[in-house]
Amino acid sequence: EIVLTQSPGTLSLSPGERATLSCRASQSVSSNYLAWYQQKPGQAPRLLIYGASNRATGLPDRFTGSGSGTDFTLTISSLEPEDFAVYYCQQYGGSPFTFGPGTKVDVK
Amino acid sequence: QVQLQESGPGLIKPSETLSLTCTVSGGSISRYYWSWIRQPPGKGLEWIGFIYYNGDTNYNPSLKSRVTISVDASKNQFSLKLTSVTAADTAVYYCARDPHGLDVWGQGTTVTVSS
Numbered sequence: 001e002i003v004l005t006q007s008p009g010t011l012s013l014s015p016g017e018r019a020t021l022s023c024r025a026s027q028s029v030s031s032n033y034l035a036w037y038q039q040k041p042g043q044a045p046r047l048l049i050y051g052a053s054n055r056a057t058g059l060p061d062r063f064t065g066s067g068s069g070t071d072f073t074l075t076i077s078s079l080e081p082e083d084f085a086v087y088y089c090q091q092y093g094g095s096p097f098t099f100g101p102g103t104k105v106d107v108k
Numbered sequence: 109q110v111q112l113q114e115s116g117p118g119l120i121k122p123s124e125t126l127s128l129t130c131t132v133s134g135g136s137i138s139r140y141y142w143s144w145i146r147q148p149p150g151k152g153l154e155w156i157g158f159i160y161y162n163g164d165t166n167y168n169p170s171l172k173s174r175v176t177i178s179v180d181a182s183k184n185q186f187s188l189k190l191t192s193v194t195a196a197d198t199a200v201y202y203c204a205r206d207p208h209g210l211d212v213w214g215q216g217t218t219v220t221v222s223s
Contacts, residue, residue, distance in 0.1 A: 001169075033208075035209035035210070037153075037210070044202055044204075044213035044214065044215055044216050045153065045202075045210070045213060046213070047209050047210055047211045049209075050208045050209030050211070051208060051209070054208075056209070056211060057211075088152065088153055090153070090155075090209070090210075092206075092209065095166050096155060096167075096168040096169060096170070097143075097155040097158075097168075098155065099152055099153040099154070099155065100152075101152050102152050
């Protein structure tokens with residue numbers, strides 16, 4: 001089973017700042033099948049990035065996914081008020097598909 | 109656009125079987141993988157398993173002995189059964205479409221296991 005570790009656990013930033021979220025896998029993720037999700041309280045997660053770097057339909061270009069192998073990054077270039085949420089990475093390159101524990105981005 | 113809706117009992121007793129259905133509207137269940145994911149209160153996400161529209165399945169080994177996912181293409185639905193539940197199975201259960209990452213999610217349904 002591929003274990004995903006996300007860092008930091010919490011990221012305290014102000015609107016307009018840049019957010020850099022890390023997701024590290026315990027072994028290489030096949031075909032870079034790595035996705036990122038955003039979840040707000042009381043809501044279902046929302047797909048942001050798939051295949052490590054492909055934006056989901058309609059996603060603003062301030063969200064960028066990068067990385068390969070075992071190290072992946074989600075960057076939000078300039079935080080908007082609606083971006084404060086919990087972010088999860090998920091690998092779907094090998095069964096069982098696994099999620100990271102999440103990074104909470106909150107207001108500084 | 110495609111929408112998913114989970115349905116099923118919100119409260120079940122320990123040792124009973126959890127049964128949930130996900131109804132797909134606005135599109136066909138064919139040609140995609142369909143997943144179940146759960147989230148215990150205040151915790152992260154856990155992938156339960158998926159089914160392809162032709163009935164092929166893949167389950168999380170941690171739950172495999174208790175899980176069955178099935179599909180009814182004629183009703184545009186897929187279902188989850190989880191046997192011998194305990195309090196540890198209390199969670200919000202989500203269904204989702206899985207073409208390449210989970211791109212469409214249901215709103216989630218809370219299932220509480222309690223006597």
